[in-house]
Amino acid sequence: MIPTKKLTKDQAKHLIDDIDKLSAPLFDELIAKWKNNIVDDFSFEYNELRNKVIAVYKESKPFGWYETDLKVGFALYREFNPANGFSFVLASDDDIWRYLSCKVFPDITYERYPTPEKEILEQGGHINHKRFYSHTRRIWLKTLWWYIFLSWQGSEAETYDVLRRFGVDTISDLIERTGQGYRLALYRQLMYDYSRVKNKNTDLFNTIQKQNLVNCRTTEPALVKDAEKGYLGMLFRQLSIEIDDVDRRTNE
Amino acid sequence: MFFYPTLTDELLETAGFSLTSYIYSYNVNDLDCRLIGKGKNVVKFDDDTWRIERDGLRIRRSIVIEYPEYLYGKSGIACEDAELGICIIWTNKTLKQMGTILPGNTYRNEASSVYEFDYLFEPGTIKGDLCLETQLYIKKAAEKILLGEESLMNDEGVKVGVLDEVHLDLGSMYMEFPIAEINDKKLPMWWLELSDWSEPQKDLFDEDSLCIYLNTAYELCPKMGETVKYADVLIDIITTVYVMLYRKVSDCGCLANTINDVDLEEGSISKILYYFKDSCKTDIDFSTEERMHKTIWMNVADMINGGDD
Incomplete structure (x- = not known):
C-alpha cells in the first residue's frame, strides 16, 4: 500500500512559518540535525521510502545537482508508481507532496534549495516556501516525479539514458x-x-x-x-x- | 485569428452537421449506469453514488455530416483531394492534462459521413473538470491542389473548425477556484490572494495565480466538501471574487478581449472568466461595478442553488 498522507497548504505554511520564526541558535540546531539526516516527525509508513531516497541522494550528490535530481526522481517514481496504483489524481495532489517535503524529506529539500525567496529573507525567514509547499509547479519532489513520469520511455534504464544528457533547467522548462x-x-x-x-x-x-x-x-x-x-x-x-x-x- | 478559411456557422448549416448530445455513463459490475447531465454549456451531474475518481466516466456521441462535399473545394475549408477528420480534444484543467479522442467507428451512410465516438476515462485519471471540444481537422493532406484552393489549409493535424464545446463540472462550481482553508481568528473570514500576474489572457487560472482563502475559524465560513454549507455566504464570496477578477483584468486592459473570447489561451484566467460569462443565464452588466456585482450575484446564486435547466 502506497502511503499517501497529506498536509494542506495551511498546515504546511504553519509548519514552515514556525521554522522561519526559530531563533538563530534553534535554527542552527535544526540544520545540524538535518545535515546528519535526522528527521523523525513523520509517519512510520515512510521509513523504508525515506531510507531508500536518502541513500540515493547521498550516492548521487557528488555527481552534481542534476544527477541528484534524476536519481531522487527515479527513487520516488519506483515507490509512487502508476503501476502500483499511484494514479494521476494522486500525483497531482499537492497535499501529498507537501507531506513528503515538509515532514519526510525536509532535510534534503532544504539542502537542495537553501535560499529562501527574497521577501521571506527580508522577514528573517530561512526556508524556500515555493520549493517546500506553496508553488504547485515548484514543489521540488513533485517536480522530480513529474519529470520522470512525463519523460518515461518504458523502463528506468531507457528513461535515464534519455535524460542523463540534460540539465536542471530542463526540469523547470518541462514542468512549468x-x-x-x-x-x-x-x-x-x-x-x-x-x-x-x-x-x-x-x-x-x-x-x-x-x-x-x-x-x-x-x-x-x-x-x-x-x-x-x-x-x-x-x-x-x-x-x-x-x-x-x-x-x-x-x-x- | 486564422489565415486560412475555417468552419463558419453558414458552412456548418449547409454541410448539414448533426451532433447528438453526449451520453454519459459509468460501469458498475459490468452494468452501464447512465448519468444525467444538467446544463447545456456547463454540465453537472447530481448522482451521489458516482465519483469520477473512483468510477471513471464513459462518453458517447455520434456526428453526422449530411452533405460533406460542401466542406471541400475553394468554397469550403479543405482541398477536394484532402480528407477531413473529426476528433474530440479533451482538457482536464484541474490535473493539467489533455488528450485526443478519435472516432471508434466511421462510415458512410448513403451520402452522409457518420462518426461515432465511445471513450472511457478510466478511474483515477481525471478529476474536477473536463472540457470536450469537438474539432474538424485535416486528416489527410491533398496531393493535388486545384486552382482556387491555394488559401485552404492543407497541413495534416491542423484544426479547421470547432463543432462544439462542452464543459463538465465534476466538482462543485466554486471548487473550480483554487481554494485553501486556514484556521486563524486573527484573519478575515475569507480573502482573495492574487499573485503578480499581468497577462490574464495567458496566465493560468491556477493556484499560482490566485487563491481564495476560507477561514474555518468562523462558524459561518463555507466548508469545502461534497455539500455546500452556508450557501448564501458562499454566493457572496464567489460573486465578490468574480468582480475583483474582472476588475483586475480590466486594469490589465484585457476586459474587452476577455468577454469576447479574443486571443485567449485555453486554461488562462481570461478564458475561465469568459466561460463563466458565457454560461450565465442573466447577462452580466459590465457598465458599472455595482451593476456587475448585482448581475454576477444573480448568476452565481442560480448556479449554486441549482436553477432549472
Whole structure:
C-alpha cells in the first residue's frame, strides 16, 4: 500500500512559518540535525521510502545537482508508481507532496534549495516556501516525479539514458510550460527526440517548448502524419534543429 | 485569428452537421449506469453514488455530416483531394492534462459521413473538470491542389473548425477556484490572494495565480466538501471574487478581449472568466461595478442553488 498522507497548504505554511520564526541558535540546531539526516516527525509508513531516497541522494550528490535530481526522481517514481496504483489524481495532489517535503524529506529539500525567496529573507525567514509547499509547479519532489513520469520511455534504464544528457533547467522548462495541459505521448517523444539533438544549449529546450505551445494552438500533434513523432520532426525542422541520424529505438 | 478559411456557422448549416448530445455513463459490475447531465454549456451531474475518481466516466456521441462535399473545394475549408477528420480534444484543467479522442467507428451512410465516438476515462485519471471540444481537422493532406484552393489549409493535424464545446463540472462550481482553508481568528473570514500576474489572457487560472482563502475559524465560513454549507455566504464570496477578477483584468486592459473570447489561451484566467460569462443565464452588466456585482450575484446564486435547466 502506497502511503499517501497529506498536509494542506495551511498546515504546511504553519509548519514552515514556525521554522522561519526559530531563533538563530534553534535554527542552527535544526540544520545540524538535518545535515546528519535526522528527521523523525513523520509517519512510520515512510521509513523504508525515506531510507531508500536518502541513500540515493547521498550516492548521487557528488555527481552534481542534476544527477541528484534524476536519481531522487527515479527513487520516488519506483515507490509512487502508476503501476502500483499511484494514479494521476494522486500525483497531482499537492497535499501529498507537501507531506513528503515538509515532514519526510525536509532535510534534503532544504539542502537542495537553501535560499529562501527574497521577501521571506527580508522577514528573517530561512526556508524556500515555493520549493517546500506553496508553488504547485515548484514543489521540488513533485517536480522530480513529474519529470520522470512525463519523460518515461518504458523502463528506468531507457528513461535515464534519455535524460542523463540534460540539465536542471530542463526540469523547470518541462514542468512549468503546461499550455492547456500535458500531452503525455508528445512529451515522452519530445524528451526522446531532444536527447538526439546534436548541439544543445541552455535556451534550446525552452525555445522548443515555446514554439510547441504556439504550434499547438492550431495543430494537434497526435493528428499529424506519424503522430507525435511526425509532429516533432516538423517542429525541429521549423527551428532548424539537427538531430542524430541514428534512432536508437529502431537502429535506423 | 486564422489565415486560412475555417468552419463558419453558414458552412456548418449547409454541410448539414448533426451532433447528438453526449451520453454519459459509468460501469458498475459490468452494468452501464447512465448519468444525467444538467446544463447545456456547463454540465453537472447530481448522482451521489458516482465519483469520477473512483468510477471513471464513459462518453458517447455520434456526428453526422449530411452533405460533406460542401466542406471541400475553394468554397469550403479543405482541398477536394484532402480528407477531413473529426476528433474530440479533451482538457482536464484541474490535473493539467489533455488528450485526443478519435472516432471508434466511421462510415458512410448513403451520402452522409457518420462518426461515432465511445471513450472511457478510466478511474483515477481525471478529476474536477473536463472540457470536450469537438474539432474538424485535416486528416489527410491533398496531393493535388486545384486552382482556387491555394488559401485552404492543407497541413495534416491542423484544426479547421470547432463543432462544439462542452464543459463538465465534476466538482462543485466554486471548487473550480483554487481554494485553501486556514484556521486563524486573527484573519478575515475569507480573502482573495492574487499573485503578480499581468497577462490574464495567458496566465493560468491556477493556484499560482490566485487563491481564495476560507477561514474555518468562523462558524459561518463555507466548508469545502461534497455539500455546500452556508450557501448564501458562499454566493457572496464567489460573486465578490468574480468582480475583483474582472476588475483586475480590466486594469490589465484585457476586459474587452476577455468577454469576447479574443486571443485567449485555453486554461488562462481570461478564458475561465469568459466561460463563466458565457454560461450565465442573466447577462452580466459590465457598465458599472455595482451593476456587475448585482448581475454576477444573480448568476452565481442560480448556479449554486441549482436553477432549472
